[in-house]
Amino acid sequence: MPAALETQVGIVGAGPAGLLLAHLLHLNGIDSVIVERRDRDYVIDRVRAGVLEQGTVDLLMAMGVGEGVRSRGLRHDGLYVSFKGQRHRVDLADLTGGKAITVYGQNEVVRDLIDARLETGRPLYFEADRVAVDGLDSDRPVIRFDHDGQDHELRCGFIAGCDGFRGICRPSIPAAALNVYERTYPFGWLGILAEAAPACEELVYTLHDRGFALFSMRSPTVTRLYFQVPPDESIDKWSDDAIWAEMLTRMTTRDGWAPNVGRIIQKGVTPMRSFVAAPMRHGRLFLAGDAAHIVPPTGAKGLNLAASDVLVLARAFKGFYKCGRTDWLDEYSAVCERRVWKAQRFSWWMTSSMHRFPDETAFDRQRQIADLDYLTSSRAAMTSLAEQYVGLPAEVSFESAGLPQ
Numbered sequence: 001m002p003a004a005l006e007t008q009v010g011i012v013g014a015g016p017a018g019l020l021l022a023h024l025l026h027l028n029g030i031d032s033v034i035v036e037r038r039d040r041d042y043v044i045d046r047v048r049a050g051v052l053e054q055g056t057v058d059l060l061m062a063m064g065v066g067e068g069v070r071s072r073g074l075r076h077d078g079l080y081v082s083f084k085g086q087r088h089r090v091d092l093a094d095l096t097g098g099k100a101i102t103v104y105g106q107n108e109v110v111r112d113l114i115d116a117r118l119e120t121g122r123p124l125y126f127e128a129d130r131v132a133v134d135g136l137d138s139d140r141p142v143i144r145f146d147h148d149g150q151d152h153e154l155r156c157g158f159i160a161g162c163d164g165f166r167g168i169c170r171p172s173i174p175a176a177a178l179n180v181y182e183r184t185y186p187f188g189w190l191g192i193l194a195e196a197a198p199a200c201e202e203l204v205y206t207l208h209d210r211g212f213a214l215f216s217m218r219s220p221t222v223t224r225l226y227f228q229v230p231p232d233e234s235i236d237k238w239s240d241d242a243i244w245a246e247m248l249t250r251m252t253t254r255d256g257w258a259p260n261v262g263r264i265i266q267k268g269v270t271p272m273r274s275f276v277a278a279p280m281r282h283g284r285l286f287l288a289g290d291a292a293h294i295v296p297p298t299g300a301k302g303l304n305l306a307a308s309d310v311l312v313l314a315r316a317f318k319g320f321y322k323c324g325r326t327d328w329l330d331e332y333s334a335v336c337e338r339r340v341w342k343a344q345r346f347s348w349w350m351t352s353s354m355h356r357f358p359d360e361t362a363f364d365r366q367r368q369i370a371d372l373d374y375l376t377s378s379r380a381a382m383t384s385l386a387e388q389y390v391g392l393p394a395e396v397s398f399e400s401a402g403l404p405q
Ligand code: APR
Pocket: 012, 013, 014, 015, 016, 017, 018, 035, 036, 037, 038, 043, 048, 049, 106, 128, 131, 162, 163, 164, 165, 166, 167, 168, 288, 289, 290, 291, 301, 302, 303, 304, 306
């Protein structure tokens, strides 16, 4: 006999989307159970993105889980775009009326949210096996899973599919009920973490003849760097010395600026993809975050989109459980999709203008340079970049999701 459990919102996945949603529901007095496939350390140690939009930082603060980002996050008022050996600064704060981005690793966000979840005493099952969802068209959908050798049946009011791109929730929706939009790119990113003080206080996005490169950081002693490689590149092909040689070749500017070199403590290759599945709802299953959409990392939008989805979803569940309204449930996908597509467009544009493409022509190359030249010399163009990079205004108010404004 499976152990029988019950909850208002069953959440599959303890990434940023699932954990943020769970805490927003908790703040509204709505109960939830989180079911996560991996163990706690794996979830926390996974190295991912690190740029938080202004609105994401504001959300963490309003939720009372912003202490880590406030004390250890690195606020950046600008960024650099580098091409033809020269860095050009884009003053994000000046162009957006004082908004900024904050560099704070996704794993730190996840650690803070797991701590907050454990403090609430509400359930979070790590290392759940054979997770499956069923009864999506009924008013009592279930999540089945094994935990500690015991099978469980969790009966839910709703299910939130927050289980990332490779999760089981999206594939549980009949294919005919989903529209899928996808683009893959003919390159990936080789990324490293290095024990080296950041050589610049802000991010540097570089287009070099040998391809894209990105300078970022995690802390005053850790630098995060990336460069473009073929999509199926094996990390084993790259010795640490070869990685540094390529980083320095692509990033060093004519005035002699270059990242500081240090011991490489983590390295890997990530593929690049744009993907949207819509609608983000089927019956009583709601998809949020990477389960519904993926952006290439160039615009640093992945984690931020997950945060904005769950704000809209928390409003919908609050409306239902506190006021009996269903209109916010019905609007969920359409409200999210508008932001998702703008972020898709922005991420595609950042990617297209800063990477070398195998089939590009000499014309394409000159156009790309002109694109960056225009971008860095026109206040109008820089304003457009800045308002999207720091994050477009939230789709719904914090208040509507039960948070103080
Ligand atoms: N059952 C339970 N949990 C699962 C399952 C499953 N079958 N499949 C995946 N998961 C878990 C993963 O182990 C992971 O912890 O779901 C979680 C999904 O988390 P993320 O992939 O981080 O996705 P999301 O929470 O939507 O975060 C948004 O923004 O920066 C980007 O891609 C980056 O992960 C980031 C994303």
